[in-house]
Each structure stands twice: as C-alpha cells, then as structure tokens.
Amino acid sequence: MADHDMFDNNASITPADLPALRERIDTLDSEILKLISERAHCAQQVAQVKTDSDPQATFYRPEREAQVLRRIMALNKGPLDDEEMARLFREIMSACLALERPVKVAYLGPEGTFTQQAALKHFGDSAVSLPMAAIDEVFREVEAGAAHFGVVPVENSTEGIVNSTLDTFMDASLRICGEVVLRIHHHLLVSNNTRRDKVSRIYSHPQSLAQCRKWLDAHYPNAERVPVSSNAEAARLIKSEWHSAAIAGDMAAKRYELEKVAEKIEDRPDNSTRFLIIGxxxxxxxxxxxxxxxxxxxxxxxxxxxxxxxxxxxxxxxxxxxxxxxxxxxxxxxxxxxxxxxxxxxxxxxxxxxxxxxxxxxxxxxxxxxxxx
CATH class of the missing domain: 3.30.70.260 (ACT domain)
Known part of the structure; x- marks a missing residue:
C-alpha cells in the first residue's frame, strides 16, 4: 500500500500510528516547500519576460489572479473548505508577486480599519499598505502614482451606500479593477486601564454605531456614543481614557492590544461591506x-x-x-x-x-x- 493510502481509514488509527503520521507530514511539508519555491522561480521568470519587453509592465493582473483562485476552488476536494484553500493560495501569490515588484496599496486608514483588512484580504500580507486619512486622499495617492492601487468602501448591507466614494468617482480618472466583500463583525473593546463598570462613553465610526444601535440600546443605554473618523481611531482613543470603550473589529483589537468585552454585537448577523479596488x-x-x-x-x-x-x-x-x-x-x-x-x-x-x-x-x-x- 502506498504511503498516502496508509491512514485513509481514520477509524483504524491508534496512538501507535502517530510517529508514522508525523513522518508523513514532514515529507509532505518538504514537498510543499519545494513546489512553492518552484512557483516563485516561475514568477521571477515571468517578471523578467515582462520587464524585458516593457520596462513599465503591469505585474499585478486582477483577471489572472481571479482565474487562478476560481480554478483552485473548483479543484479543491477538502477537507479544507474552498475559501480557506483560496486564502492560502492568495498568500502564496502575494509573496510571489512581491518578488516581482511589491504592490503598494493605499487604503482608508488609520491602521486597523476594516478597509485595511479588505486590502490585505485582496492583495495578501506581502502587499505594502499605506493608510490615508480620507477617501479622496486614497484616490489622489493612486492618481499621483505613489500607490499602485487603492481600496475604498462603497456600500454596507445595513447602512447602504458610502456617498463620499461615489462622489469622488465623478471627477476621478481612475478605474475600478476589483471588489472585495468583507463580513463585518463588531466587538466592544476596552483597554487594560478601563473600569468596565464605569463605561460612560463609547467611540466608533458613525456607521458602526448605527450597525450596533439595538445592542447598545439594550446594554449601554446611558453611555454617550461618540462618532469618530474610523473604528481604528476609536480603538486608539480609549487607550488613555479609563471610562471609555470602543466598537471595532479584530484587526483594531490586535493592533491596539485591546480586550473584547462582547463579540459580534452587530444588529444584523449578515452585516457585510463591499470595497472597490481602484487603479x-x-x-x-x-x-x-x-x-x-x-x-x-x-x-x-x-x-x-x-x-x-x-x-x-x-x-x-x-x-x-x-x-x-x-x-x-x-x-x-x-x-x-x-x-x-x-x-x-x-x-x-x-x-x-x-x-x-x-x-x-x-x-x-x-x-x-x-x-x-
């Protein structure tokens, strides 16, 4: 029986089989490493061909990456689900692209926003992400050539369209070249200085406050709701205030080292935001x-x-x-x-x-x- 067939029947596996299973995993890891390296070498060769024929060649091809990810999802047989497998390949593709030419991506900042999360979901962690203070600044950064692409929010399933994005498109010369739909989960966050029984102020972006209105009415009806420019800014502000909390996502919680008092407090479980990629x-x-x-x-x-x-x-x-x-x-x-x-x-x-x-x-x-x- 071939090695890859040895442990197909999970019911027959015992603790005595663990050394052989671990040895098999080590062998597979070596094979995966070799194949990823071969793919990276191919990516470098593609870059060389492009550069030789056109010094201003475009390395990131949205349609090509979409085709590759769709193909991977169609071929996937599990046990990892299709999206998880595609995310793994997204990171491989991102790292390979960085070998050719690192992609600079402007996004609506500061660090820790859902827009940054969308940027990394689309371009992978090897992209260089550049936070901007406003949506029109994202457009200007891309138009000026300081960033290859930009990521801006365009609509939320609960609160509707982002008007400033649509208005900026009226005068911009840029093209939409992709979209990202991000499942939005809001959490109530506190810092290590917060007195949880004395929270009287809650910071967040106006749309996030609106998306959590019912939960706030039920749990913090008397707390002041303070709108700020972004959820990440809300997370930053509470670091120095003992009586404040913030509504933000996982990335902001990690970036500013905050603790979750309550998770997934959005009023609608299907809350999601659509982002556009501009170039x-x-x-x-x-x-x-x-x-x-x-x-x-x-x-x-x-x-x-x-x-x-x-x-x-x-x-x-x-x-x-x-x-x-x-x-x-x-x-x-x-x-x-x-x-x-x-x-x-x-x-x-x-x-x-x-x-x-x-x-x-x-x-x-x-x-x-x-x-x-």
Whole structure:
C-alpha cells in the first residue's frame, strides 16, 4: 500500500500510528516547500519576460489572479473548505508577486480599519499598505502614482451606500479593477486601564454605531456614543481614557492590544461591506465580471426608463442602481449602476452604445472580476 493510502481509514488509527503520521507530514511539508519555491522561480521568470519587453509592465493582473483562485476552488476536494484553500493560495501569490515588484496599496486608514483588512484580504500580507486619512486622499495617492492601487468602501448591507466614494468617482480618472466583500463583525473593546463598570462613553465610526444601535440600546443605554473618523481611531482613543470603550473589529483589537468585552454585537448577523479596488488600467475579461458606470440623464419624463430599458431587453442583470445629486448643476441627478458582464462582452457593448445615444453623459468606471474571496 502506498504511503498516502496508509491512514485513509481514520477509524483504524491508534496512538501507535502517530510517529508514522508525523513522518508523513514532514515529507509532505518538504514537498510543499519545494513546489512553492518552484512557483516563485516561475514568477521571477515571468517578471523578467515582462520587464524585458516593457520596462513599465503591469505585474499585478486582477483577471489572472481571479482565474487562478476560481480554478483552485473548483479543484479543491477538502477537507479544507474552498475559501480557506483560496486564502492560502492568495498568500502564496502575494509573496510571489512581491518578488516581482511589491504592490503598494493605499487604503482608508488609520491602521486597523476594516478597509485595511479588505486590502490585505485582496492583495495578501506581502502587499505594502499605506493608510490615508480620507477617501479622496486614497484616490489622489493612486492618481499621483505613489500607490499602485487603492481600496475604498462603497456600500454596507445595513447602512447602504458610502456617498463620499461615489462622489469622488465623478471627477476621478481612475478605474475600478476589483471588489472585495468583507463580513463585518463588531466587538466592544476596552483597554487594560478601563473600569468596565464605569463605561460612560463609547467611540466608533458613525456607521458602526448605527450597525450596533439595538445592542447598545439594550446594554449601554446611558453611555454617550461618540462618532469618530474610523473604528481604528476609536480603538486608539480609549487607550488613555479609563471610562471609555470602543466598537471595532479584530484587526483594531490586535493592533491596539485591546480586550473584547462582547463579540459580534452587530444588529444584523449578515452585516457585510463591499470595497472597490481602484487603479490606472482597464482589466481584461476574467469570464465572471461586473461593470460599473455613472450616467447623467437629461431632465425629461421617462429618463430613468430610457436608461434601464436596454439592460432589460439584452437580459443583463443589474446588481445596483444608486442616484446622486449632480455636483455640477448641469444635470439634476446622476445614476451609478453596477451590472453583470464585461464592457468587452458583445451584449454589454451594445447596451453601452445605446446608453451613450440616450444619455447626456456616460462614464465607464471599470469592468472587473466579481470578488472571489
């Protein structure tokens, strides 16, 4: 019987088998190490070919990484679940990419925010993450070339759209090249100086306070709720206050060495936030894509029907439609629309051509892979 078949029947394993199992694990670890090193060498060769042909070549390819992760998840037979296996490969890919050229990623900071968590989920721990104080600063950092990509929040399942992100897209020249959906868990955190029975002030981002409203009403009805710029800032503030607590996530708790008084206090168990990856380049088709556009329509009866009708006729699935007041004053409203498909798909191209004829202005923000992780 081959070594890999020796212990397939778990019921027959006894403590006497442990030395052989550990020896088998050591052998497998050596094989895994060898294969990861071979993959890294291949990545270096890819980088050399790209650099020789184009010194300004793009090393990070969103559509390629999405295809690799989808393939891994399709091939996975367990016992690790598909997402866990994909996360392992994400880190391998991140480390290999860092050998080619480290990716610099700007995100809405400070350190410990959910946006940083989303950035690391998408790019892996080998990416260089750069905290920014505001969403428009993330855009400026990428536009100036100081960062290759940016990560910004766009919508929360409980509190809805992040208006400042949509408004910044109106004037930006950047492209959306990816998305991340992050499951959001909020915890009530205290420092080692906190007197838990005397908590009279709770800091957090306004959206987080709103997402935990019912829990706070039930457990801390008399505590002052103080909105701050981010959950990470809330975590930082309570380090020096004995009567304060913060609502934040795991990353902030770890970064600022805080203790969890209560875990997962969000009012809705399915609370999640969607983040967008922004960069300079259009992303080729990955076979499972989404497109985002912003459209200004002329102020006339039936304008919204005229905008949406081509999608219905071409059977293109709309995933989000948002309306924002026009900041220029030329048009009353603009529409932000997400839909399934890539701008290079024939059906999508036909719809965009029709909308161009009907709209006062159309801007394609980007076509990009649907979030894998």
């Amino acid at each position: 300079h380049h259009d992303t080729p088709i990955s076979e499972d894509d989404k497109t985002s556009i912003v459209v200004a329509m002329r102020n006339q009866p039936g304008a919204l029907h005229d905008l949406l009708e081509p999608f219905h006729r071409h059977k293109i699935d709309l995933t989000r439609v948002e309306t924002r007041p026009s900041r220029t004053g030329v048009w009353n409203y603009v529409f932000f629309i997400d839909f399934k498909g890539h701008r290079d798909d024939p059906q999508v191209a036909a719809v965009l051509e029709e909308i161009t004829l009907r709209a006062a202005e159309l801007k394609v923000l980007g076509s990009y892979p649907v979030g894998v992780l």
